[in-house]
Amino acid sequence: MLSRSFGRRKAVDGITLTINSGEILALFGPNGAGKTTLLRLLAGLLKPTAGTAQIGGVSLPGGPSVRRRIGIVSHHTLLYEAFTARENVEFAARLYRVKNFRQESARALERMHILDRADTPVRALSRGLRQRVSVARATVHQPEVILADEPFTGLDILGATALSGLLESLRVSGATIVVVTHNLEEGLSLSTHAAIMDKGRIAELSQTSMIDRQIFADRYRQIVTTSG
Amino acid sequence: MVEVFRDAWIIARKDLTIEFRTRSAFLSAVVFALLGIVIFYFAWDSSAVSAVDLAPGVLWVIFTFSALLGMHRSFGVEQPDRGIDGLLASPVARESIFLGKAIANLIFVLAVQAIAIPAVGLFYGLPLGDVALPLAGIATMAAIGLVAVGTLFSAMAVNTRLAELLLPMLSLPFFVPVVIPAAQATAKLMSGRPVGEAGPWLKLLLAFDIVFVVACTLAYPFTLEE
Numbered sequence: 001m002l003s004r005s006f007g008r009r010k011a012v013d014g015i016t017l018t019i020n021s022g023e024i025l026a027l028f029g030p031n032g033a034g035k036t037t038l039l040r041l042l043a044g045l046l047k048p049t050a051g052t053a054q055i056g057g058v059s060l061p062g063g064p065s066v067r068r069r070i071g072i073v074s075h076h077t078l079l080y081e082a083f084t085a086r087e088n089v090e091f092a093a094r095l096y097r098v099k100n101f102r103q104e105s106a107r108a109l110e111r112m113h114i115l116d117r118a119d120t121p122v123r124a125l126s127r128g129l130r131q132r133v134s135v136a137r138a139t140v141h142q143p144e145v146i147l148a149d150e151p152f153t154g155l156d157i158l159g160a161t162a163l164s165g166l167l168e169s170l171r172v173s174g175a176t177i178v179v180v181t182h183n184l185e186e187g188l189s190l191s192t193h194a195a196i197m198d199k200g201r202i203a204e205l206s207q208t209s210m211i212d213r214q215i216f217a218d219r220y221r222q223i224v225t226t227s228g
Numbered sequence: 229m230v231e232v233f234r235d236a237w238i239i240a241r242k243d244l245t246i247e248f249r250t251r252s253a254f255l256s257a258v259v260f261a262l263l264g265i266v267i268f269y270f271a272w273d274s275s276a277v278s279a280v281d282l283a284p285g286v287l288w289v290i291f292t293f294s295a296l297l298g299m300h301r302s303f304g305v306e307q308p309d310r311g312i313d314g315l316l317a318s319p320v321a322r323e324s325i326f327l328g329k330a331i332a333n334l335i336f337v338l339a340v341q342a343i344a345i346p347a348v349g350l351f352y353g354l355p356l357g358d359v360a361l362p363l364a365g366i367a368t369m370a371a372i373g374l375v376a377v378g379t380l381f382s383a384m385a386v387n388t389r390l391a392e393l394l395l396p397m398l399s400l401p402f403f404v405p406v407v408i409p410a411a412q413a414t415a416k417l418m419s420g421r422p423v424g425e426a427g428p429w430l431k432l433l434l435a436f437d438i439v440f441v442v443a444c445t446l447a448y449p450f451t452l453e454e
Contacts, residue, residue, distance in 0.1 A: 043317050064319035078314035080305070082246045094238050095318040137314070 002051040011037040013200035026187030029197035030227040071143030077134040081123035096141035108136040127154035239328025253301035279352040284414040298336040299378035303386035326448035370410035
């Protein structure tokens with residue numbers, strides 16, 4: 001029963017959710033539903049007002065040993081503009097104590113098809129390319145839990161395909177992934193489970209394979225309309 | 229403990245590299261320091277106050293305010309793309325983040341001092357050659373205390389709308405216990421008194437350094453709670 005309030009407003013209101021290893025949860029919801037707050041709680045960037053959370057057997061929020069197992073893609077890129085793409089990823093790799101951090105950083109950039117621009121300062125990259133670097137930064141340490149807030153923002157088809165492939169390969173290797181997105185088609189195609197959040201609560205939760213996409217889309221539309 | 233300092237150094241190096249590439253805060257601080265020295269020089273009535281009496285005050289006024297410029301930038305560089313979230317979500321201890329920022333700020337302040345001290349000597353005609361080493365020691369000791377307090381308040385002020393105003397308002401009262409012994413010890417040295425006479429002030433400075441560094445490092449994690 002995870003909760004978080006800001007003053008009197010309950011951003012996350014008693015959520016109970018189980019996501020197992022090797023599962024991808026796509027989290028949908030209208031603006032202000034509490035999706036980002038939930039992700040920030042799981043990432044340890046916010047402290048819950050009440051309750052605790054576990055993902056893939058990992059207790060959250062936790063100390064350094066727990067944070068080492070998590071990778072976050074925020075809708076901010078978490079990058080430093082004065083650094084090159086490579087320097088940003090290597091900086092993260094060093095913080096996460098990645099062995100052979102130079103090679104692993106190059107590999108992470110390669111996975112997102114951005115290695116050819118690795119020595120370009122981030123300030124000179126487009127929003128989409130920055131997002132690719134941001135994903136490389138978040139996954140350089142091969143996290144067991146990935147929390148991604150709108151990770152497809154700004155990505156072109158090459159970047160989006162690379163990201164989908166990366167998430168799928170991490171899932172297959174046992175990672176637990178939560179993806180917040182507004183894009184139903186994208187979210188449903190990559191996830192194993194899908195949930196709709198509304199007013200800080202989980203309004204709908206299903207296994208993606210059991211979902212009738214039309215009914216789910218109608219339900220989502222209804223929640224967004226009534227919430228607005 | 230080794231890991232705390234290792235991570236702190238990674239963060240400090242990152243901040244220094246960014247500052248070296250942009251040079252925004254360092255140039256502002258150096259120009260501010262030199263302009264301050266020039267303004268004090270033109271406002272100085274040498275028949276009323278001797279250079280030896282005035283120079284320590286000028287130095288510490290300049291150090292205090294130019295240090296604030298650097299410290300304001302300290303957490304400001306994390307803001308544009310929320311780099312701070314990347315640090316906080318990483319396995320790095322909160323204390324390492326604080327110490328990394330403080331180490332970068334200390335190097336920043338020492339670099340400004342390395343330019344401002346000879347400039348004061350030049351403008352006020354003070355032969356600082358004989359006291360250069362102990363003066364550098366006092367400047368370093370005082371910089372440690374200033375940086376510890378300034379870095380903590382920079383972390384607290386950065387998310388507020390009035391960060392530029394809030395940082396000096398919060399920091400300056402806590403700078404006083406550092407600036408007073410530093411200015412007194414500097415005055416003793418500049419007036420040609422033996423270093424030993426500055427001893428009690430230096431002990432006081434050391435005590436405040438230890439208290440501020442320990443207290444601010446321990447307090448920093450509490451500034452992060454939203």
